[in-house]
Amino acid sequence: MSTIHPKVEKAVETLDLPATTRRRLLKGSGLFGASLAAGALLSACSDDKAAASGAIGNFPETPKWKFTFVNHVTTNPFFTPTQYGMEDAATLLGLEKPQWTGSQNSIVAEMVNATNTAVSAKVDGLAIAVVDKDAFRAPVDQALGAGIPVVSYNADGARGEPGTNRLAYIGQGLYESGYALGQRALQTVTSGDVVAFIATPGALNIQPRIDGCQQAFKDSGKAITFTSVATNADVTKGLSIIDAYAVGHADLSGMLAVDAGSTSAVGQVAKKYNMRSKSLKVAGGFDLIPETLTGIAEGSLDYTIDQQPYLQGFLPVLYLYFYKISGGLMSPSETNTGLLFVTKDNVGPYQTTKSRYEGSTTDKVLVPRSGPIAHG
Numbered sequence: 001m002s003t004i005h006p007k008v009e010k011a012v013e014t015l016d017l018p019a020t021t022r023r024r025l026l027k028g029s030g031l032f033g034a035s036l037a038a039g040a041l042l043s044a045c046s047d048d049k050a051a052a053s054g055a056i057g058n059f060p061e062t063p064k065w066k067f068t069f070v071n072h073v074t075t076n077p078f079f080t081p082t083q084y085g086m087e088d089a090a091t092l093l094g095l096e097k098p099q100w101t102g103s104q105n106s107i108v109a110e111m112v113n114a115t116n117t118a119v120s121a122k123v124d125g126l127a128i129a130v131v132d133k134d135a136f137r138a139p140v141d142q143a144l145g146a147g148i149p150v151v152s153y154n155a156d157g158a159r160g161e162p163g164t165n166r167l168a169y170i171g172q173g174l175y176e177s178g179y180a181l182g183q184r185a186l187q188t189v190t191s192g193d194v195v196a197f198i199a200t201p202g203a204l205n206i207q208p209r210i211d212g213c214q215q216a217f218k219d220s221g222k223a224i225t226f227t228s229v230a231t232n233a234d235v236t237k238g239l240s241i242i243d244a245y246a247v248g249h250a251d252l253s254g255m256l257a258v259d260a261g262s263t264s265a266v267g268q269v270a271k272k273y274n275m276r277s278k279s280l281k282v283a284g285g286f287d288l289i290p291e292t293l294t295g296i297a298e299g300s301l302d303y304t305i306d307q308q309p310y311l312q313g314f315l316p317v318l319y320l321y322f323y324k325i326s327g328g329l330m331s332p333s334e335t336n337t338g339l340l341f342v343t344k345d346n347v348g349p350y351q352t353t354k355s356r357y358e359g360s361t362t363d364k365v366l367v368p369r370s371g372p373i374a375h376g
Contacts, residue, residue, distance in 0.1 A: 056094040059325060065124035066096035067320050069313070070114050072106040072131045072155070072205065073233070078260050078287055078309060081359035082154075085313025086127075088356075093321050099123070105233055106200055108132045115139040119146060125320035126150040127170075131204045133163030140164040149323045151332050153312045155205035163204075167323070168332035170315045172307035177339050178209030178258060181284060182216025184303060184341065185254050188282045191223045192253030197231045197242055197262040197285075209258035209286070224253070235261035243269050250278070257285035260292070263304055267295025276300060288342065288350060288358060296347045306340040310357045346374075 056062075069086060071079060086098045099118070103110035111128075112135050118126055119142055126143055130136050130152045143150050144165060154171045157163030185194065194217065198210045210228055217226045229245055231238035242265045246252070255270060257263040263285025270276055270283050276299060284303040285292070295301035319332035342350060354361040 056092075059093075062094070062325060063124075064094065064096045065321070065324055066098065067125040067127065067317055068099040068101060068114075068118040068123045069153075069316070070111050070118070070126065070128045071100065071102040072108075072111060072129050072203070073104060074100060074102050075104050076260075077289060077359065079313075081310040081357060082313035084356050084359065084362075085310040085315075086317050087313075089314045089317035089321075093317070095317070095321065098127075098317060102129070106131065106203055108135045112136065112139055115143070119143045119148060122146070123148060124324060127153050127316035127320070128164075128166070129154045129205060130157045130163055130166070131155045133157040133161050133204060136164045140166055149320055149328075149332070151316050151319060153316050154309075155203075157204055159208050159211070168319065168334050170319070170332075170335045171312050171337055172339060173336050174205070174208035175212040177286075177305055177307070178212025178214075179216045180212075180339055180341075181209065181256060181258070181286070181305060182213040185256060185282045185284065186216065186220050186222065188302075189222075189224060189254045192279070192281075193225045193227065193249065193251065194254035194256065195227045195229055195245065195249070195252060196256040196258060197229050197238070197245075197266065198257070199231050199233050199238055199259040199262055201228070201230045206258045213256060213258065231257075231259075231262045231265070233261075235265070238262055239265040239268065242266060243272070246270075246273060246275065252280055254282045255280060256283070259285070260287035260289050263287060263301070264289055264291035264295065267292060267298075267301040271295065271298065271300040290351075290360075293342070293347055293351050296342060296344055297351060299344065303341050303343045306338070306342055308337040308340075309359070311335075311337045 083100055090096065090098055101114040108131065115128060115136065116139055119139065126148055128136060128150065140150050150166045152164065152166045152169045156169040156171065159175045196210050196213050198206055201207060214226050214228065217224050231241045238261050242262065246269045255266045257266050266283050266285060268291065270280060283301050286305045288304065288306055292301065292304050296304060315335055322330040323332060353367055355367050356362060356364060
């Protein structure tokens with residue numbers, strides 16, 4: 001019998017085979033098959049060793065980079081799926097759990113402080129909701145100057161003026177989505193008074209939406225009076241403001257909103273005063289909180305717009321990782337996370353499906369679907 005390399009012999013001995021079979025493999029014609037089997041096993045062991053050393057998938061071993069997300073309303077339930085998205089991407093890539101920081105009440109100074117703190121701590125990458133077109137310019141330049149890649153998400157300064165030198169924006173086209181909100185309403189409303197509610201006027205995660213909505217009505221040339229009304233970042237206070245406005249303007253033709261809290265409040269007020277059976281021809285807004293989905297199913301709201309907040313957490317982590325792993329050669333891509341109208345025709349799955357991707361559960365489950373995919 002030919003001399004067998006000790007590693008091959010050891011590898012074969014670890015195979016889950018009867019003793020007689022192992023001996024037969026190491027003799028004569030079986031030796032070739034044994035070597036192949038052992039080689040495969042050794043290769044697998046090498047792969048396991050690479051995984052244990054920190055390498056992920058087919059990527060090389062990297063440090064456990066830590067990225068920081070700076071947000072304007074850190075406790076708002078809208079961003080629950082965003083946080084799941086960033087955590088899931090980090091876990092997939094073997095990174096530290098990203099830090100979630102910023103302000104609870106859209107206080108820009110707090111967000112800037114959080115950004116500066118992250119830069120001082122030398123984090124490996126930053127994702128910032130740029131809700132002000134001026135305040136973040138210097139902190140972002142400081143980060144980039146320190147070699148820290150920066151992207152924006154959810155908000156990207158003013159229309160045509162990002163306000164920072166970030167590498168890319170990941171989020172909905174805000175002005176365009178507001179314009180679409182107005183265009184949809186114009187399919188039903190031909191005249192009268194239309195009000196659009198906004199929680200924090202001037203905040204650049206929602207101001208471009210109301211600007212786009214107003215422009216859609218202006219471009220239509222119809223005899224419609226469009227009014228913008230401020231509500232409040234506090235949802236309870238915002239509901240009271242919308243309620244009072246509805247009481248004082250009983251002949252409204254349309255009630256729209258450009259943020260999640262105001263949208264759900266519009267639905268609740270429309271139902272409370274039975275406005276859909278009177279002059280109110282259209283009611284709609286943004287995002288997928290449960291009260292809004294209930295309003296659509298019941299008919300107090302006509303539609304809401306989904307902007308996929310999960311992707312606004314997942315994709316920034318992915319892009320920052322690729323930037324780091326490629327030495328900066330794979331620069332982040334501008335990414336519009338979409339504009340999908342949710343109406344009474346398609347709201348059902350949103351209400352019946354508990355999904356981590358929509359923020360309705362922490363469970364990590366496969367969400368099955370079947371049947372044709374809607375298409376034009």
